[in-house]
Amino acid sequence: MKISIINGPNLHNLGTREPNVYGDVTMEKVLDQLNKKYGKYCQLYYYQSNHEGAIIDKLYDCDAQTYYGIILNAGALTHTSIAIADAISSINIPVVEVHISNVYKREKFRQHSFTSPNAKGIITGFGIDVYRLGVLSLLTDI
Numbered sequence: 001m002k003i004s005i006i007n008g009p010n011l012h013n014l015g016t017r018e019p020n021v022y023g024d025v026t027m028e029k030v031l032d033q034l035n036k037k038y039g040k041y042c043q044l045y046y047y048q049s050n051h052e053g054a055i056i057d058k059l060y061d062c063d064a065q066t067y068y069g070i071i072l073n074a075g076a077l078t079h080t081s082i083a084i085a086d087a088i089s090s091i092n093i094p095v096v097e098v099h100i101s102n103v104y105k106r107e108k109f110r111q112h113s114f115t116s117p118n119a120k121g122i123i124t125g126f127g128i129d130v131y132r133l134g135v136l137s138l139l140t141d142i
Helices: 027-038 052-064 075-079 082-090 127-139
Strands: 002-007 043-048 069-073 095-099 121-124
Touching (some): 027 127, 052 069, 052 082, 095 127
Parallel strands (some): 002 069, 095 121
């Protein structure tokens, strides 16, 4: 079973970007931990882009390549991208939306998501652990 983790803008800097908001753990460490814990149950693939169109292309690629599910942290594009929302509704696999910080404790503009209505579910505010919870939500859905 293949699961894709897709991160949007500025998330390539996890571990160093605003550690008071996003923590001090790198995405490489997160992926290493996830592979150690869940590698016998699924194959995890990771993609990050700062470009909206590239994220849309990856969503469609995952659907075409028979992925079981996607964990998506679209970053700031969550709050602005109708195009990503449309792509999520167009593909035939579940997308779990994740946010490291609790977006409902932050600025008002972060409390609106164009992508959430098309996601299977949303996990927010549990720090870097949202990726593990996202994997678990897909694995327990089989």
